[in-house]
Amino acid sequence: MSxxxxxxKPASSQNGSLNxxxxxxxxxxxxxxxxPSSWTKLVMDMYPPGTSIxxxxxxxxxxEQPPRAKHCHDCDKCVLQFDHHCLWLGSCVGQDNHCKFxxxxxxxxxxxxxxxxxxxxxxxANISRAWWKDAIMILLLIALSIVIIFLLLxxxxxxYLVLTNQTTYELVRCRRIPxxxxxPERVYPFSKGICxxxxxxxxxxxxxxxxxxxxSSQELEEKARPYTCLDILxxxxx
Numbered sequence: 001m002s003x004x005x006x007x008x009k010p011a012s013s014q015n016g017s018l019n020x021x022x023x024x025x026x027x028x029x030x031x032x033x034x035x036p037s038s039w040t041k042l043v044m045d046m047y048p049p050g051t052s053i054x055x056x057x058x059x060x061x062x063x064e065q066p067p068r069a070k071h072c073h074d075c076d077k078c079v080l081q082f083d084h085h086c087l088w089l090g091s092c093v094g095q096d097n098h099c100k101f102x103x104x105x106x107x108x109x110x111x112x113x114x115x116x117x118x119x120x121x122x123x124x125a126n127i128s129r130a131w132w133k134d135a136i137m138i139l140l141l142i143a144l145s146i147v148i149i150f151l152l153l154x155x156x157x158x159x160y161l162v163l164t165n166q167t168t169y170e171l172v173r174c175r176r177i178p179x180x181x182x183x184p185e186r187v188y189p190f191s192k193g194i195c196x197x198x199x200x201x202x203x204x205x206x207x208x209x210x211x212x213x214x215x216s217s218q219e220l221e222e223k224a225r226p227y228t229c230l231d232i233l234x235x236x237x238x
Contacts, residue, residue: 040064046213047179066211067179068190070169080209083167095209098167099201102158109151116144162201165191179214187224189215 043064047056057064058071061078065071070082072092081095093101119141123134161167166188174180183189190212191197204210215223 042066042211046211067214068167068170068212080211081167082169083161084169098162102155102162102201105151105155105158109148109155112144112148112151116141116148119144163194163197164188165197165200183220184224187220189220189223191223 043056043066046066056066058078060071060073060076063078065078066080068081069078071078072082072085074085075092077092079092079094081098083093083098083101085092086101089101089104091097119137123137123141161171170177170180174183180189192200200210
């Protein structure tokens, strides 16, 4: 397994094992790379009965993909909870490093805001200097403002994904993902509530890979039910 992008290639891992936790189970399972049948059975149990194996088998890696996994052509690996391939970082953002990516965006946003404050303080300072220096600082401040707006929007977007337990790929391509086509709009099939989503995103150990089965029809109906005052008092959204 790749420590960065969660590549689903057990046979190519150095230690040949994978520690997996299934949602709803407190215990972890250790799967050896030399025993692909165990992995196949595990993945097949996560899909509804009658799902064709061709719909969840990667044609490039020839490995069964659990729900939320996708093959990245740039990294040439299947990625657990694939979000996107980041050109700036040169790697995929997935289950193992999505939290680190969020903090990276947060730190970059804070750094740009602090730099903008320093630019403004410099322009307001009563210091005699050449006019062209002020012009350069104003141009830099304009460019920095554009970057700050972009980073703030990106931070808000990924915060929304975290609170609803979604990925960029699932949100953008939901109609092209076979098991998400039947999901009604504004229903987050993998969400477990805001508090639980935050806990799983920030506090779950990165050495254990969590696999989420597809929700049942009853669970989808429960998630699609509109909130009432009693639901809000009972913290159903959390």
